[in-house]
Amino acid sequence: MKQTGDLFLVKKINKSIVLDTIRARSPISRAKVSESTGLNKTTVSSLVNELIDEHLVHEMGPGESSGGRKPLMLLFNDQAGYAIGIDVRIDSVSAVLTDLKGAIKDRCFFKLSSAEPQHVSSIIARSVRELSARAPESPYGVVGVGVGVPGIVDEQGSVLFAPNLHWSNVPLQQMLMDELQLPVVIDNEANAGAVGEHKFGxxxxxxxxxxxxxxxxxxxxxxxxxxxxxxxxxxxxxxxxxxxxxxxxxxxxxxxxxxxxxxxxxxxxxxxxxxxxxxxxxxxxxxxxxxxxxxxxxxxxxxxxxxxxxxxxxxxxxxxxxxxxxxxxxxxxxxxxxxxxxxxxxxxxxxxxxxxxxxxxxxxxxxxxLHLDSGVLGAASFALQNFFAKTQISL
Ligand SMILES: [Zn+2]
CATH class of the missing domain: 3.30.420.40 (ATPase, nucleotide binding domain)
Incomplete structure (x- = not known):
């Protein structure tokens, strides 16, 4: 039984390596995926077929041949789902809808009438509902929400201290997950901004x-x-x-x-x-x-x-x-x-x-x-990271 468990784990890890390679280097042929991952061609082919069935990868017409039959190219399907990134300020909430590559597809903005946690949480939920309703049809729909807040956030997504919002110990992640029934990641807004600049700047x-x-x-x-x-x-x-x-x-x-x-x-x-x-x-x-x-x-x-x-x-x-x-x-x-x-x-x-x-x-x-978009982009990328980590674990 132990060995079976390990083999299953190895397969999951290999599949996530294949998906990461296609995400980073799309369009790419199966042969190139095999070459750059060190996995044999049969393994790559079978994992790619699973990823195609799961709508995360699709095929496009033949690419350049280095001799012989032209290969079919693999593309990461960045429209298979969407993420929402949110930036909470003391007087407003901005939100964006991104595709699975982090490109902004839609956005909304609300003024806050108070910084009370319940009010802020309800405005975040409203932004998520509005952007979800306007999101294009896709196999995975909205895969998660990332929220940047100006405060100190613990690993459970609770805002321990946010002096400019006058918050202490606000379990924001739990409040939003209860309300939205979606995966939610909370982080400090400057961390989100740094990641936004690092990935999209x-x-x-x-x-x-x-x-x-x-x-x-x-x-x-x-x-x-x-x-x-x-x-x-x-x-x-x-x-x-x-x-x-x-x-x-x-x-x-x-x-x-x-x-x-x-x-x-x-x-x-x-x-x-x-x-x-x-x-x-x-x-x-x-x-x-x-x-x-x-x-x-x-x-x-x-x-x-x-x-x-x-x-x-x-x-x-x-x-x-x-x-x-x-x-x-x-x-x-x-x-x-x-x-x-x-x-x-x-x-x-x-x-x-x-x-x-x-x-x-x-x-x-x-x-x-990126002007005011560093924070929302970084927050969306936290939601995407979470989605890909979970997708790969649950395969
Ligand atoms: Zn101070």
């Missing part, structure tokens, strides 16, 4: 990358040696709560002088709220980043100064991270990317001045080209 072969997610707070996703670095409990990357001012202002995390108090969207909004030009615009109500950008476009000197200062403070924290991690690339993403024309100069100048020259010489620093 402008340069995808980077081994050592830091993704700095700057919106209401600051989070950091760390890719080292090609893999997401999570730390011993999965909580790595809370760089927004680095102390950068010894006796600075109180932070919602309980500490003082945290980096995000001086360099985030909240920092910009709070510095701008007392300005006359802003009060005249908002009638003493809350100001939005979009309104500040409107004033910056008109050349409002006070707003330009505030943007300049945020860029400088962002640069201070990023210099510390560059000195610590020696990354090849640092990508600054999320909502702060909208302010690029006004923060970039002070940000880049500060990083150049404050990083160690050896570290600075090798690093490429940029604002995300």
């Amino acid at each position: 402008a340069v995808q072969d980077t081994q050592n990358l830091l993704y700095i997610s700057v919106s209401h707070g600051i989070g950091t996703g760390i890719i080292m040696g090609g893999h997401l670095y999570r730390g011993s409990s999965g909580f790595a990357g809370e760089a927004g709560h680095f102390s950068i001012k010894l006796d600075g202002a109180d932070c919602s995390c309980g500490n003082k002088g945290c980096w995000e108090l001086y360099a985030s969207e909240n920092a910009l909004l709070s510095a701008a709220s007392s300005l006359e030009s802003v009060q005249a615009l908002t009638g003493h109500g809350p100001v939005t980043l979009e309104e500040l950008i409107g004033l910056a476009e008109q050349g409002d000197p006070d707003i330009l100064e505030i943007m300049n200062s945020a860029g400088h403070h962002l640069g201070i924290g990023i210099s510390n991270l560059i000195n610590l991690f020696n990354p090849e690339r640092v990508i600054i993403g999320n909502r702060i990317a909208l302010t690029e024309p006004w923060i970039a100069k002070s940000l880049y100048d500060t990083v150049k001045e404050r990083s160690l020259s050896f570290h600075y010489a090798r690093v490429s620093l940029e604002i995300s080209r």
Whole structure:
């Protein structure tokens, strides 16, 4: 019995190797799959037939022949199912539907009327239902949901602490799985953003990358040696709560002088709220980043100064991270990317001045080209990873 179990396991592993090869190198012939996996042609043929029956692979017309009969080419069927990636912010939820390769097919966006866990969870569920209803017909349908949240998430998908949402111990994964009856993966939004940039960004072969997610707070996703670095409990990357001012202002995390108090969207909004030009615009109500950008476009000197200062403070924290991690690339993403024309100069100048020259010489620093999509793409890719891992185990 033991031997039978092992043989079954070997078959499952071989099948997942064949599928991974076809996913990565499609279109590819059976002979090439055999050559690159080291599995014999009969085994590859039989596993490919099973994958075709399961709709994960299909055949297309003959490819180039290296002599003799032209081979039929195998294609990964990226439309066999869909994943949903979700980015939770303190005031909104964005969601995308992707195919099995992670290409965005549809999207939706909802404003949050409160950050109460029940309300946020119901809006996430609504996004999933809406995108599922609009998804094209497919053999597997929606295979899972990935959600990035601005907080510390444990292995069970509970949000242990999310100071900007005022959440502690919210069992979000369980709440959503109960509601949706779908596999759900919850992760930190900066981790999702780092994976989104690593898999779908402008340069995808980077081994050592830091993704700095700057919106209401600051989070950091760390890719080292090609893999997401999570730390011993999965909580790595809370760089927004680095102390950068010894006796600075109180932070919602309980500490003082945290980096995000001086360099985030909240920092910009709070510095701008007392300005006359802003009060005249908002009638003493809350100001939005979009309104500040409107004033910056008109050349409002006070707003330009505030943007300049945020860029400088962002640069201070990023210099510390560059000195610590020696990354090849640092990508600054999320909502702060909208302010690029006004923060970039002070940000880049500060990083150049404050990083160690050896570290600075090798690093490429940029604002995300995926704009606000890094997080949703990374979240969708967590759902896809989960689907492929489970599919292969249950074969
Ligand atoms: Zn803090």
